[in-house]
Amino acid sequence: MQDASLTEGAAVPAEAGLGDYFQLLKPRVMSLVVFTALVGLLVAPGGVHPYIAFVAVLCIAVGAGASGALNMWWDSDIDIKMRRTRSRPIPGGRVRREEALGLGLALSGFAVVLLWLATNLLAAGLLAFTIFFYAVIYSMILKRRTPQNIVIGGAAGAFPPMIGWAVVTGGVSLESVLMFLLIFMWTPPHFWALALFVKSDYGDAGVPMLTETHGRAATRRQILAYTLPLVAVSLGIGFTSIGGWIYLAAALALDIWFALGVLAIARRSEAEAEADSYATEKRVFMVSLWYLFGHFGALLAQSALSAFWGS
């Protein structure tokens, strides 16, 4: 017994702090989840008690964090091979894989059950499906098999506004589906713009990324291909009950800004990109961040001003 405990101790030389467990929850991803879920909740028709709204957003954030911990548990073998992920708590030797699995499962159960008790079964069911989708469908099945991993896996990040909407309405509607589609269609251009200028070592880790399986020219065309339906979804939201002139004006401006950048990416050759150190690709990646936050911010502004004018 003593030998076993010593062996275990040797596998984890550094003592894990609370911050290491927090890192397992991928806090940066959580911020996007919290923002989009909150917007979905606030623009939904009807209302919910502020404390219930707080608990709901907390549960959605914890659920997203739990799926991040499960992802780190499953991917610890490839995380240690890549520079970007090498210092994560598990490959860094501060947290054991089993701890990440335990934390992920416990937080998943906590978030889903509490969301059910606080709101309704549909919202909790959607959260459970989101965690399952990210941990099992994306991490375990798709990530190492297909270069379309980002596309389908992006659905996991697209569910939060739909859950926020379900918290208030108890249902799914055209508006919540379109908010889902906005994030779903946005994810591929966003990540592939990043993949073009970041020298990744996904290939060494055995993860098929589009830039490596189909080449950079094909990736540029794919970015454009996904941007067209993205623009359509973005403008389509403007004509639903949560849209309006404020949203449409903001969405149109963001669409033009983003589409011009994407067109520039599609027209460039790899030699041109290398000549200016991928300046356009870096700019479009930054614009894509503003694009998503801008759209959800505009929805929030539209909702607040509609309520003000309506009263």
Place this chain on the structure above:
Amino acid sequence: MAIRVEHELHRRRSGRNWGLLIILIAFVGLVFGLTVVKVTRLGDARAFESFDHVANPALVPQEEEGARQ
């Protein structure tokens, strides 16, 4: 004889243990707050009181009034 529990491990894990304590207290507070909000939003309290199938004094006066008439 005083029992000495101080060990190097305790110092090393002190931050983690305090953090866990705060999380547990926050969890209790969260569930308590949720309970308060849920109970105070029930509207007619009798709907809640009659839920446990226990004789409810709040309902008796109505029956008594009905019996007197």
